Every structure is written in C-alpha cells, then in structure tokens.
Amino acid sequence: MDGGLALAAVLLLAACEGRQSALDPGAANARDILVTTWVLFVGGTVIFVGVMALAVWAVVASPERFPGARSWVIGGGIVFPVVTLTVLQVHEFGLARRLVTLAADPALTVEVTGHMWWWDVRYREPGGGPLRSANEIVIPAGRPVEFRVDSADVIHSFWMPSLAGKIDMIPGRVNRLSIVAERPGVYRGQCAEYCGAQHALMAFDVIVMEPERFDAWLADQRRPAPDPAEPELARGRDAFFAFGCQSCHAVRGTPAVSRIGPDLTHVGGRLSIGAGSFATNVGSLAGWIASAQHLKPENRMPSFDVMDGETLRAMAAWLESLK
Structure with missing residues (x-):
C-alpha cells in the first residue's frame, strides 16, 4: 500500500510540471492566475472543513454545549460569506484588470487566426512588415508581446496554460492579450473551445527565446527559402x-x-x-x-x-x- 501511495504521489507531482501545465507558470499572467486558483482552492477547503466540523458538532453535542444558535446563523450564514465573497470579488476584479491591460509599447505583435484545425501566425514588429508562419509561435523572453487573435470559421479558444489564461477567437472580432514571458523554454498551447472533429489535434508550440537569439531567429525567418542544394x-x-x-x-x-x-x-x-x-x-x-x-x-x-x-x-x- 505504501509503495502504491508513493507512486501515486510521484505521478501527481509530475503532472504539476511540463510545457502545458498551468501549475508551472512561465509568465506573470499565468502566475497571477495560479495564485488566485490556490487562494480559492485552499479557502474553499478550509471553509468546507469548518462547516462540516460545525455540522458534526451540532449533531452530536448536547444543546447546552451549543449556545448562541442565532449568533451562529447570523455570523456564519450572513456576515462570514458576505465578507469573504466581497474580498474575493475585489481580488478577482484587480486580477482581471491586470490580465486585460495591454502593453503601452509592445516590442512585438503576434496575430493568430484559428482555422479548422490549424493556426495561422503573423509577426509584426514596430516599423516592420508582417512575417507569416503557422502552428508555432516564437517570442522573446523579457519583452512585452501583444497577441491579437481571431477566427476564420468557428469559435476557437487560444490557451497557453503556462503563460496566460484563455482568450476566445471569434469570427469577425479581434481580441487582444499582452504577456511578458519570463523563462526561455518550449511551452504547449491548445485550442480550449470544442471546434469540430479534430479539436483535440489543434495544438501549437510556444518557443520563448533569449532576446538576442530571438532577434537572430526573426532575421533568419525573413529570408526566402533557399534553392535546392541536391x-x-x-x-x-x-x-x-x-x-x-x-x-x-x-x-x-x-x-x-x-x-x-x-x-x-x-x-x-x-x-x-x-x-x-x-x-x-x-x-x-x-x-x-x-x-x-x-x-x-x-x-x-x-x-x-x-x-x-x-x-x-x-x-x-x-x-x-x-x-
């Protein structure tokens, strides 16, 4: 039994890491979302345990050991939830404002259009022409990047779990999201809105590079395809x-x-x-x-x-x- 529990613990911990894990943030957006998730999870757990303990006490304790019934109802049933939910709501409003605030001067704009079932990617630098790619996004670490997303057919959802939250891709509408990736690496993104038979096979890689390496990569990508050498x-x-x-x-x-x-x-x-x-x-x-x-x-x-x-x-x- 001990061996089985140890194996389960290892597997659960391993699932918290990786290139498509919301529990392993590589940008401030994802970290803020993770902190809020833990606040809600831990807070909800504490409240649940407390309520269940009080319920058990109310059942098994004699009436003289459970005084102030009205105070419990008013305090636990009205005051506590109003105060708790208000604090959480204020926190979430602040988080939402931070997540939707766009960078004043992004170093790079990445336009992504969702198709059934692939991703059309276009890079735009200030003062530069667009560069087209597909199914893979490369961005620099430490620089503000603005994503502009839309759809060519049905509603898709653009999600980079380790870098940011979900953003809808809606035909005829451009939604925007700013992030600053903090850690170079390869992250996985996924369409998070069911969009047809091959929805599960609509993923993409996000490659975060050091700024100097990204600049060299972008210059290389602007070159045309070479003539065949063989x-x-x-x-x-x-x-x-x-x-x-x-x-x-x-x-x-x-x-x-x-x-x-x-x-x-x-x-x-x-x-x-x-x-x-x-x-x-x-x-x-x-x-x-x-x-x-x-x-x-x-x-x-x-x-x-x-x-x-x-x-x-x-x-x-x-x-x-x-x-």
Missing part, C-alpha cells in the same frame, strides 16, 4: 508545383504565394506539423502528404496518395530542408 531536393520542389501544392501554400522565394493553407517557407525548422500532431521529419512529412485525411480526418488538405514512393520522399525531403 538533385533530390530539386525534384521534390518540382513535384510540389507539379501536384498543385502552390494552390494552397506559400513558400517565399518561389512562385507559391497562396494563403489558403499554412505558410511552408520554413516548415522544416518547426517542431511539429499538423498543428502539433506529429514531430517534423521526412517520414512524418511524407506520411502527412500521402495520408492527411487518414491521419487527421476532415482537415482541409486532401491525401495525395497517387505519388510514387520516390517522388513522395523527394518532396518530403525538400520540405524538411526548408529551415
């Missing part, structure tokens, strides 16, 4: 156009400029594909191209299962080389 990669690029992939996808530096689907200019440098569904490598890219509808049914990309194996591997290798 014959196999050239064949993969030609297959990309031969099969009409440019009808939905953009690859900067090539004639592919469509914005229907995710921007693939640097897809090989992302941690995952399919909105967090699979790690990025040649095998997963080839599998996604050939069997997108099998791997993630009802998504907007058809399965290209008509390619021969050599062509499929070449296209996947070219996409993986785009870093």
Whole structure:
C-alpha cells in the first residue's frame, strides 16, 4: 500500500510540471492566475472543513454545549460569506484588470487566426512588415508581446496554460492579450473551445527565446527559402508545383504565394506539423502528404496518395530542408 501511495504521489507531482501545465507558470499572467486558483482552492477547503466540523458538532453535542444558535446563523450564514465573497470579488476584479491591460509599447505583435484545425501566425514588429508562419509561435523572453487573435470559421479558444489564461477567437472580432514571458523554454498551447472533429489535434508550440537569439531567429525567418542544394531536393520542389501544392501554400522565394493553407517557407525548422500532431521529419512529412485525411480526418488538405514512393520522399525531403 505504501509503495502504491508513493507512486501515486510521484505521478501527481509530475503532472504539476511540463510545457502545458498551468501549475508551472512561465509568465506573470499565468502566475497571477495560479495564485488566485490556490487562494480559492485552499479557502474553499478550509471553509468546507469548518462547516462540516460545525455540522458534526451540532449533531452530536448536547444543546447546552451549543449556545448562541442565532449568533451562529447570523455570523456564519450572513456576515462570514458576505465578507469573504466581497474580498474575493475585489481580488478577482484587480486580477482581471491586470490580465486585460495591454502593453503601452509592445516590442512585438503576434496575430493568430484559428482555422479548422490549424493556426495561422503573423509577426509584426514596430516599423516592420508582417512575417507569416503557422502552428508555432516564437517570442522573446523579457519583452512585452501583444497577441491579437481571431477566427476564420468557428469559435476557437487560444490557451497557453503556462503563460496566460484563455482568450476566445471569434469570427469577425479581434481580441487582444499582452504577456511578458519570463523563462526561455518550449511551452504547449491548445485550442480550449470544442471546434469540430479534430479539436483535440489543434495544438501549437510556444518557443520563448533569449532576446538576442530571438532577434537572430526573426532575421533568419525573413529570408526566402533557399534553392535546392541536391538533385533530390530539386525534384521534390518540382513535384510540389507539379501536384498543385502552390494552390494552397506559400513558400517565399518561389512562385507559391497562396494563403489558403499554412505558410511552408520554413516548415522544416518547426517542431511539429499538423498543428502539433506529429514531430517534423521526412517520414512524418511524407506520411502527412500521402495520408492527411487518414491521419487527421476532415482537415482541409486532401491525401495525395497517387505519388510514387520516390517522388513522395523527394518532396518530403525538400520540405524538411526548408529551415
């Protein structure tokens, strides 16, 4: 029994950490929410235990040992809840005000549009043009970042548990959220509003970098896709156009400029594909191209299962080389 309890304790503690844990905050927003959560949880527990203890005492104690019944009703049933709830309400109003206060001069604006079922990401620096990406967000640590979120189809919910609270993504409306990430690392985000069959496979990574590293990353992302360095990669690029992939996808530096689907200019440098569904490598890219509808049914990309194996591997290798 002791061994089982120890194992359960280890598993519970392990669940409190990780890149998608609201109990392991990496920004002030998430920490404020966590503090309020603990206040409500601990306070509610203490109140529950106290009320149950009084109830037991009232049942088992003799009447002469339980004097002042009216005082208990007035104090415990009226004064105590009014005072407690008022204090909690004032605290929560203050928290809500802090969470919705926007940075006066954000160093970076990230626009995120939710689609069924992927994320369109655009970076805007003060005085700079937009830079488009997908399904992965990179931000600098220690700098104020403003998120502007909306939806292209149904209501989604943008949630980075370790960095901030949830914010709705509503068609035709832009909602805004400011955060300052404090700790470099990789955090996981998730759509928190049921949005269809593949809602569970609509995730994204948030990569928090040191400011200098972020600046170098952003400059590298602005570069167009390089020319293929090997014959196999050239064949993969030609297959990309031969099969009409440019009808939905953009690859900067090539004639592919469509914005229907995710921007693939640097897809090989992302941690995952399919909105967090699979790690990025040649095998997963080839599998996604050939069997997108099998791997993630009802998504907007058809399965290209008509390619021969050599062509499929070449296209996947070219996409993986785009870093």
